[in-house]
Amino acid sequence: MKILVAYGTTEGQTRKVARFVADRLVDAGHAVELLDANDAEGLDVGRFGAAVLAGSIHGGRYQPALVDFARGSAQALSARPGLFLSVSLSAAGDDAGEWEGIRAIADEFAQETGWRPGRVEHVAGAFRFGEYDYFKAWMMRRIAREKGETVDPEGDTEYTDWAALGAAVDDWAGALT
Numbered sequence: 001m002k003i004l005v006a007y008g009t010t011e012g013q014t015r016k017v018a019r020f021v022a023d024r025l026v027d028a029g030h031a032v033e034l035l036d037a038n039d040a041e042g043l044d045v046g047r048f049g050a051a052v053l054a055g056s057i058h059g060g061r062y063q064p065a066l067v068d069f070a071r072g073s074a075q076a077l078s079a080r081p082g083l084f085l086s087v088s089l090s091a092a093g094d095d096a097g098e099w100e101g102i103r104a105i106a107d108e109f110a111q112e113t114g115w116r117p118g119r120v121e122h123v124a125g126a127f128r129f130g131e132y133d134y135f136k137a138w139m140m141r142r143i144a145r146e147k148g149e150t151v152d153p154e155g156d157t158e159y160t161d162w163a164a165l166g167a168a169v170d171d172w173a174g175a176l177t
């Protein structure tokens, strides 16, 4: 099947997630178009049998380009099997309140865009200190300290569970006809 994998990213972890998903789907025999949501203008979703959208949470929201794409193509996206991957640091932990928060943010995304993905997966992201400006680095160091996490203050500390993500993608893709 021809599958669209479209993503929004701010520091790059969701691009890595989307590439992993695209490779996984190709290995399963699908044809995949991998696309940054910033380049999705004019894309005809009708060309695809199914779609995966991935975005990361920053201050309670996903990337505006991803929101715009999902809203603009909501009808076509909802008419085919869809998987939404929500990348966040809250998904790396087991704090019930934080999980409630990220589930609410994903629900709000569905409300705001009108796209009803058949399946939503929350994916743990990463600290990427190499990508932060001074203020973000200060804020993220503070968040890491509050969470009791030891992070690389210059580089990446990744929490993404690639095996779990691969299993979820296999499960979703296995149900495609």
Ligand SMILES: Cc1cc2nc3c(=O)[nH]c(=O)nc-3n(C[C@H](O)[C@H](O)[C@H](O)COP(=O)(O)O)c2cc1C
Pocket: 008, 009, 010, 011, 012, 013, 014, 015, 055, 056, 057, 058, 059, 060, 061, 087, 088, 089, 090, 091, 102, 124, 125, 126, 127, 128, 136, 140
């Ligand atoms: C400024 C900023 C705000 C963030 N806000 C949230 C948030 O509200 N909730 C959350 O769980 N994670 C939050 N994160 C963590 C990101 O979702 C996480 O780092 C993710 O891996 C980023 O993905 P990306 O590299 O594709 O942009 C935030 C990160 C930054 C830098």
